[in-house]
Amino acid sequence: MASSLQGNTLKQWACEEEAKHPKLVLYFQREVAADSCAVILTELLGFCLCVSGFHIIQTIFGCDLRGRQHHSGETMTWVAADIGAQITKRRWDAEVDDNQGWNLYLEEECILWLRSALEYGKETLQRKVRPTARVSDRSSHDGLTTLSCKVSGFYPRDITVTWLKNGESRQQETYSEGILPSGDGTYQTWVTMEIDPKIKAHYSCRMEHESLLEPLSVFWGKAFLCLSVFLRCLMLGATCLCNDAGREGMTLECSEEAD
Numbered sequence: 001m002a003s004s005l006q007g008n009t010l011k012q013w014a015c016e017e018e019a020k021h022p023k024l025v026l027y028f029q030r031e032v033a034a035d036s037c038a039v040i041l042t043e044l045l046g047f048c049l050c051v052s053g054f055h056i057i058q059t060i061f062g063c064d065l066r067g068r069q070h071h072s073g074e075t076m077t078w079v080a081a082d083i084g085a086q087i088t089k090r091r092w093d094a095e096v097d098d099n100q101g102w103n104l105y106l107e108e109e110c111i112l113w114l115r116s117a118l119e120y121g122k123e124t125l126q127r128k129v130r131p132t133a134r135v136s137d138r139s140s141h142d143g144l145t146t147l148s149c150k151v152s153g154f155y156p157r158d159i160t161v162t163w164l165k166n167g168e169s170r171q172q173e174t175y176s177e178g179i180l181p182s183g184d185g186t187y188q189t190w191v192t193m194e195i196d197p198k199i200k201a202h203y204s205c206r207m208e209h210e211s212l213l214e215p216l217s218v219f220w221g222k223a224f225l226c227l228s229v230f231l232r233c234l235m236l237g238a239t240c241l242c243n244d245a246g247r248e249g250m251t252l253e254c255s256e257e258a259d
Contacts, residue, residue, distance in 0.1 A: 061102075063110035065118075076103060128211035129155040129186055133218045135205055145197045147220055149205035152188035160208040163193040164217070165201050
């Protein structure tokens, strides 16, 4: 689900570009796209000898930009998704003029439009929002304890969250829920790990994110939770809130303060 901020960016870009190039947009939508779909659909119906019912074809195309370099259409050939598409692939590969036209569009016109979109949305797309972490624990099976680290409110999307035991990564023992959109233009993720509370060890949830000057760690521990994390947060210039949840566990929230 796209965030409302990204949706506004795309809408603004679309309106601006259509105002700049109304004839080009109209031509592409009505002539190129419509005609291509009609030809492809007619061709497919001929292959399957379909004479009745509803038939739908969906297409998607676009360009990808990384930094200032981009590559697309290097081989000038089509890729068949399955065996049934081999006939169409061979025919399209033979249409050299059409392929050159598509390649020209993807490498030039599409890139220009993409750069325009990035320019319109740079304030939103290039922002950096620091994460907030919440550490908690709960009783699990066979006397074990499940540690949970919820990290939320961060942007951009990429983040590394890892549980540490005595300062060493326990990535193999960690379960992640994946990175999900929060609905407000930021992202969230959960990382859990099962431990034996009888084994004395120091556990912490470590976050690495583009918005942080250095990795941020939130510590867990029944006896020393509040004190140790509070001292650590002071060192990082962060704000922490410690909460006693009773027998079922304890939670802690920590986030690095803005400069």
